[in-house]
Amino acid sequence: MTAGQTVRLPSVDRILGDAVCLDLIVRHGRVQTLACARAVLAELRTAMLAGAVCEEGASIAAIAAQMDERLQAQSRSPLRAVFNLTGTVLHTNLGRALLPDAAVQAVVEALQWPMNLEFDLETGKRGDRDDLVEELLRELTGAEAATIVNNNAAAVLLMLNTLAQGREVIVSRGELVEIGGAFRIPDVMTRAGAVLREVGSTNRTHLADYANGVNADTALLMKVHCSNYAITGFTKSVELDELVPLAAQHGVPTAVDLGSGTLVDLAQYGLPHETTVRETIEAGADLVTFSGDKLLGGPQCGVIVGRADLIAKIKRNPLKRALRVGKLTLAALEPVLRLYRAPDLLAERLTTLRLLTRPAAAMRAQAEILLPLLQGALGASYVVTAEAMRSQIGSGALPVDQLPSFGLAIRSAPASRVSNPLGALEQRLRALPCPVIGRIGQDTLWLDLRCLEAAHEAAFIGQLGELRA
Template sequence: MTMKAGTDTAHGVNPINPVHLPSVDAVLSDASCLPLIAQYGRTQTLAALRVLLAELRAAMLTGKPASEISITSLTAQLEHQLIRATSSPMKQVFNLTGTVLHTNLGRALLPDEAVQSVVAALTAPMNLEFDLSTGKRGDRDDLVESLLCELTGAEAATVVNNNAAAVLLMLNTLAQDKEVVVSRGELVEIGGAFRIPDIMTRAGAVLREVGTTNRTHLADYTSAIAENTGLLMKVHCSNYAITGFTKSVELEQLVPLGRSHKIPAVVDLGSGTLVDLAEYGLPRETTVRETIAAGADLVTFSGDKLLGGPQAGLIVGRADLIAKIKRNPLKRALRVGKLTLAALEPVLRLYKAPELLAERLTTLRLLTRPQAQMRAQAEMMQPILQRMVGAEYEVSTEPLMSQIGSGALPIDQLPSFGLALRTTAANQHSNPLGRLEKMLRELPRPVLGRISRDTLWLDLRCLESADQQGFIAQLEQLAQLNSTHS
């Protein structure tokens, strides 16, 4: 194999014999490489260059044909490798799956107030555990505790890194080596194999199941209470609902039983909401305040689901029980940092103006978007998307049903609207919808939809006007990908 040798000074190109690739020093000292060193550093550039030269040598040894190689072309390849190596694996995506609180996509999107608060916490020291009034060390929970108590009616509150941690900490503090009575119909498993029985074991508590899968009576709890009973516990049924011949014990019944035996009644609400969602035209869900008012001694719930804030686990309830929880050494292991608190506090503050919440809280704004608004979007984008995918696919606008997600209101759906893509007779590819779905994921900002019933669905509920132009702009690249994959 031979290659053209010589020097093209007019174009600044220095062709190189493939048998004699340039030395590392020759490339690093070339003017075309200096900007890469300035941007990525010499160490990183050197490592990437060595990998690139090794790949070229390996290709030459196999007799693979190669185009003319020059230092200029080498640095161009080197730049491509550096860009790829330094790009973050975490990317912004367009969530067109129809699931608003999508666990795999980070659940709740933060409102602007929370974003600005996090930026401030990232760039300056904050009084995370410093009491400005006394000049002494403070408690980081103080930053949000008064807000949580005001919004829920609880006596005290504490924050950990997610609701699973909240449940674990509560059980370990109040029921280690003791029995926790739970209805068999509430022994849930949610995403990531989080199971109540497993959390009980890890917390050092002993699970005492009562009732049957579909029916549990107050007498079942009463007969289960013994000298070693530590807690009576109710668990929100996430991701499923039992219907038909059913019976469950309401918290209002369980609380008097617990108090008569001096046993706390606790509730894991799972998602947890601070407002009556029915006031915003959404399916009704029991609020944290209602649960506290019903007599729950402690309530645990998430910060990044219906509440619309950052990932966090919130525990609210009796002051004496919260104090015990905060003294548990596990609390330090499960506590949150300044970024979580910086995001959580402004989100909680939004709830003090409930009449403005549907506009300012991103999660609630997405959940309450009018179907007509999404329909107008779909009708505007349909011809653009049709032109980009070509005759191999048919694009239509159709009504859809979105879901809240993350275990919140599992059987309730929201009327939505979006785009439906189906294959046509002109499409000769195997698995054409899978191919199109892959192309959408390969866009600079990946587009995620869902495939069902021989259709690729793009639900527009989570595509707000601020992102609409960006979505449309990159559709031109979809046409390029389509021709490349053809």
């Protein structure tokens, strides 16, 4: 703004009468649009006092453009779809398991219609929401009964509060795990009102340690799956088939927290073996808890299966109502469980298993297609190569085992003048319309293609042009 030049701001009425703003009102409502216009004008008045506003910047067109940008940003959900190219299939921070199509359609229907959540269509009376999936869980696990809560931590909490409040629960020191988010088994026990009795040592626990720990206050013998770490070397743990007779001898139940929990032997699909829920029940566990959104491949929930009398007690606990799941979770879980009735089709239809069993050759072919496109978008500051990688299952499942994978490795070009080139590129990838999440290590930005299925490849390619800008 030159000396003596006066810049006049348009009135709110003139701004709202502009064609662009009329369209904003249609899309965002008059209240939001009006508030945005006033906010932009207030900022322009402040800038005018500093002489930082020119006539063009105070035009209705410029103001309307600012308003459009702000209102779009305000209406954008903070929960957004992303491309998971981290190499971790069940990524806790990215929502873990992706639902198969059958579950997605069931959730859409449940969103749009009233459902018989707690209504028995046969008798016309009030029903139990657990009945919607209990029969399937009994069939797939061999358990007598089942109940569902909102996650596995809740399942453990509810089980302990019901059966061991004010009494002792015996756990090996080597199984007192802490998983993501500082979730610790000892802390959950304390909140549940149970008393932790540690036995054995960190690396070695014997059956005699459990036997010596049992007393009149013992309520449960408990085993916890070491889901996110492995102890190697001079180790010893007590297997479930050893522990069950000891528990029976003293008349106390045996509980197993499987953590991730799988319903099928993954070895038949070429994956490392993970103890199944059925194997745990058949080994004599009275109760088993596990997650729904990990290896099972369903929605977030916690499942408790086991003896009918113990499940009945758990369901009578007032905390069960506080921890129960809603119709959307059950609508998603039931069709996922039904897929397990056809194990020969499971690797094709269950999204989690399909990603875990994706051939490295398919990812290699995909990498060769994407390499020149990504290199062209990044320019001479970076060098992109197609390379073999190692994927992780993630979320507390098989912590040591990795899967052969393939993807794109991005390194800074020797002549690059970009400051912190990999960090800057990672930020640019996260700023794309559909953010791309990779991982940095060994002076390389790795984009593992295991989770980039063919159906989403075009969308990934379509936004690469924005990296040039």
